[in-house]
Amino acid sequence: MFQSLYGRLAAVLMGxxxxxxxxTLLASERMLETERLLELASHLxxxxxxxxxxxxxxxxxxxTRRLxxxxxxxxxxxxxGFAAPLRLAVPVAAGDEIDRLARVCVEMSERIAGQLDAQARAEACRRELLANxxxxxxxxxxxxxxxxETLLLKADSLAPEERHGYLQIATRHCERxxxxxxxxxxxxxLEAREVRPNLEPFPIAELAQDVAQKFELQAGNAGLRLQTTIPPDVPAVPADVGMLERLLxxxxxxAMRHTPAGGVIGVAVAADGEAVELRVSDTGRGMAAEELAHVFDRYYRVDRGEAADAGHAGLGLAICRRxxxxxxxxxxAESRPGAGTCFVVRLPVAAPRLSAG
Ligand SMILES: Nc1ncnc2c1ncn2[C@@H]1O[C@H](COP(=O)(O)OP(=O)(O)OP(=O)(O)O)[C@@H](O)[C@H]1O
Ligand SMILES: [Mg+2]
Incomplete structure (x- = not known):
């Protein structure tokens, strides 16, 4: 009864x-004793x-004090500025209407402050992305x-090889x-969820073999050895072939870009319980823990000045993660500086519920 304001009011009124x-009882006794009825009644x-x-x-x-x-x-x-949530000592449970109102206000303020914070962070991220x-x-x-422009201005004075060289450079930049x-x-x-993967049961081991084969020539030219470990009994996974090809x-x-000549690039597929595990490893320069923590952030590059990173914006791993x-x-990703890096992808054998993502 004393939990509600109404109950408390009723109790006080009863008092x-x-x-x-x-x-009144006391006064009535005195009234009878003194017989000053009118005066006593008005005082009462x-x-x-x-x-x-x-x-x-x-x-x-x-x-009204708590209000x-x-x-x-x-x-x-x-x-x-709605930035810091309400600081109020409110009982965690129960309480009267004012306590409940205060609890809801605190929750609302936490929600509003949290959303404003997320909005500010998204805005900062958008600005950084735009700048990059x-x-x-x-x-x-x-x-x-x-x-x-040089080609246009000096077309007559340039040797054919020079012209060709200029055009080649311009084409490279165009490709970039x-x-x-x-x-x-x-x-x-991918991030706006405009595309949905077209999931079909797919023998991922075959895909890994095919993609690895595509890189064999390039790896050979760079002095790298491409090693595949693909057992025959890997189950099929529901996958969008185009997307997984892009991932690999x-x-x-x-891996090839960050591994010097003489290194080994490994592509391995293995069944692991309810998932199929895909590993792409290298014996390259590796990464420190603080770099590893950011590799999947869009636009992140460990060393922006490095020649190997020229023309690479730092979007590849963000695309992979999505x-x-x-x-x-x-x-x-697992990595140690100087020892190499290994990216491990786990794909469930059962179809995922797409509505979640
Ligand atoms: N195998 C690896 N070994 C060492 N560092 C790596 C490796 N893979 C990725 N990184 C580091 O992580 C960064 C992010 O990789 P990501 O693929 O997202 O971008 P990128 O390769 O630089 O550019 P893009 O993929 O857009 O062409 C790279 O710039 C590189 O510094
Ligand atoms: Mg990349």
């Missing part, structure tokens, strides 16, 4: 009634009125423009631009 009743009425008023004021003040504290906290929340994209677009564009724009477009579509290409391409998520799987 007032008992007190007034007691006073005035006393009862004053007592009720005072009791009502006390009750009202008690009730005032709540108002002050909400105003502070507003004045602080414009930088990466500007560099090859400016270079391309320079070579083409095309790759960057293509990757950005693909990542945006990204991982193998990275592809794996869309397949209901997981991707992680």
């Amino acid at each position: 007032v009634f008992v007190a007034v009743g007691g006073l 009425i005035l006393g009862a009125l004053a007592f009720s008023l005072l009791a009502a004021l006390i009750v009202f003040r008690l009730l 005032r504290a709540l108002c002050v906290a909400i105003e502070a929340f507003r004045d602080g 994209v414009s930088h990466d677009l500007r560099t090859p564009l400016a270079s391309m423009q320079g070579y083409l 631009l095309g790759k960057l724009v293509g990757d950005l477009f693909e990542l945006t579509r 290409e990204n991982l193998i391409e990275n 592809i794996v998520e869309l397949h209901g799987g997981s991707i992680r």
Whole structure:
């Protein structure tokens, strides 16, 4: 009964009634003794009125004290730009209506502050992305423009080999631009959930073998050995073939780029319980733990100045992660500086629930 405001009010009023009743009894006895009936009756009425008023004021003040504290906290929340949630000592459970109201206000303020924070972080991320994209677009564009303008201005004075060389450089920059724009477009579509993987049971071991084979010539030219470990009994997984091909290409391409001549690139597939595990390893330069923590962030490159990274925007692994998520799987990287890196992809054998992602 005392849990609700109504119950508390009723209890206080009952107390007032008992007190007034007691006073009336006392007064009646004196009235009978002294026979000053009229005077006593008027004192009694005035006393009862004053007592009720005072009791009502006390009750009202008690009730509104917590409401005032709540108002002050909400105003502070507003004045602080809705950034810090309400700081109010509220009982965790039960309590009366004001406690419940305060609890809901605290929850609401936490939600609002959290969403504003997430929005601010997304905005900062968007600005950084825009800055990175414009930088990466500007560099090859400016270079391309320079070579083409030189060709136009000095067409007559340049030797044919020089002209050819200039055109080759301009074409390379053009390809770089095309790759960057293509990757950005693909990542945006994957993140915006515009594309859904077309999942079909697929022998992933065969795909890994095919993709690895595609890189054999390139690996040989770079002085690398490509080693595949693909047992015959790997179960099929529900997969989008195009997406998984892209995933494997990204991982193998990275491994080859960061491994010096004489190194080994491994591509292995294995059944592991309810999942199929895909490993792309290398004996290259490896990464430190703090670098590893960011490799799947879009636009992250360990060393932006490195020649091997020229023309690479740092989108490949972000695309890989999104592809794996869309397949209901997981991707992680293990690495040690100087010892090499291994990317491990786990894909569930049972079809994932696509509505989740
Ligand atoms: N096998 C690897 N060994 C060492 N470092 C790696 C390896 N794979 C990735 N990295 C590091 O992680 C960074 C991010 O890789 P990611 O594939 O996302 O981008 P990228 O290869 O630089 O560019 P893109 O893939 O867009 O062409 C790379 O720049 C590189 O520094
Ligand atoms: Mg890459």
